Amino acid sequence: MKLLEDRIHKDGQVLGQDILKVDRFLTHQVDYQLMKEIGKRFAEVYANAGVTKVVTIEASGIAPALYAAESLNVPLIFAKKAKNVTMNDDLLVTEVYSFTKKLTSTVQISSKLLEAGEKVLIIDDFLANGQAALGLLDLMKQAKAEVVGLGIVIEKSFQDGRQKLLDEGMNLTSLARIEKFENGKVIFAPADDSAFDIN
C-alpha cells in the first residue's frame, strides 16, 4: 500500500537492527485517516470472502481492525491480554510471547462471541515472529471458526513469522513488507495488496 509505505518513510523511525517505531500514526498516536484507508484496503482484498467477524488483539491492532470491520459491516472482537474480573464465562485461552515486550501474555476470547463456522478476518498491526498471529489462529481453531485471511499492517519480512503462517496454509495480506533496514532507511519488498494500488 503505497500510502502506508510513504508514511513509514516519512514518520517511521528505525531503531537498531530490527525495530521500526511508528508511534506517530499507528502504535501510540493514531492517524484515523490512514487507519481508515488501511481498513478499506483489507475490506477490498477480502470483499468476497464472506467475513462474519474481524478479530484482532489489544491494543495497537484495534484501530485498523475497527475500520476493516466498518468497511466489511461486521463486528470486531479484540482478544484480551489479561484476565479481567468481568470475564467470567467460558474462555478460549492461548499463550503469546512478545519479543518487543519480552513477556508471555495469556490471550483470551470469550467463547460465546464466536460460533462454529464463522468466517474470520484476523488483523494485526505488526507481523515479526508470528507469535501473536499464531496465538489468534489457535483461538480460532478452538472456536471452530474458519480464518479466511490475515491482514497485517506492517510485516518485518526478514523475520520468520510470514513463513510460519504460509506453512499453516494461511492467506496473508501484508500492506507494507519490510525487506531490510539499510543505513537507518526502510527498504520494502512488494506488498501483498500491490494489485489494489492505483499508482
Added chain:
Amino acid sequence: MKLLEDRIHKDGQVLGQDILKVDRFLTHQVDYQLMKEIGKRFAEVYANAGVTKVVTIEASGIAPALYAAESLNVPLIFAKKAKNVTMNDDLLVTEVYSFTKKLTSTVQISSKLLEAGEKVLIIDDFLANGQAALGLLDLMKQAKAEVVGLGIVIEKSFQDGRQKLLDEGMNLTSLARIEKFENGKVIFAPADDSAFDIN
C-alpha cells in the same frame, strides 16, 4: 444517549452489586456502528472547544475515542499501560489502580506527541472510581495541555469518580449514567448529553 441506554438494557449484564458487563458491544466485541454514533456525540458536544487531540487509555477506550477523533478531525493518542522497548523517548508517566483488574499499572504517554497548550478531549469507556481519568489528567498536566472535557461512555454514578472529576473543575460528559442496579436491571440517571438526544 438513548441509543446507548437502550443497548445497555438489551445486551448489558449486571454481575453482583457493582459490575456491568458490556462485552457484546464495547469492551471485547465492538459494535462499530454504536461506537461511531458515540464518537459523533462526543464531537457534537465539544464541537466548539477547539480540540487538537483526543486522548484515551488502552484498550477499551480506543474504539469510541477513534470515532470521536474522526468526527473532530484530529489525531488520537492512546496512553499505554506497560513499558515497550520501542518507547525510548521522554515519557510522561503516572500510576493508575484498576479496581476491576485489581492491579496498579504504570500509564505513560510519549512527551513528543503533545505540545504545551494543546486542547485535549479525554475519552474513556468507563468511569467508576475515576482512577484512569485522574491518571490521564495528571499526564495532561505534565504535558501542559489543556483538558477541555472528559467524555465517558458509561458512568457508574453510585461510585465517586464523577465527584472527584467535578471537584477538579472538569467538564464531564457521560453518555450513560447508571444510578443503581435493581433486581439485576440498570436504572439510569439523566445523561450529560441528554440535550442532544432527538427523542
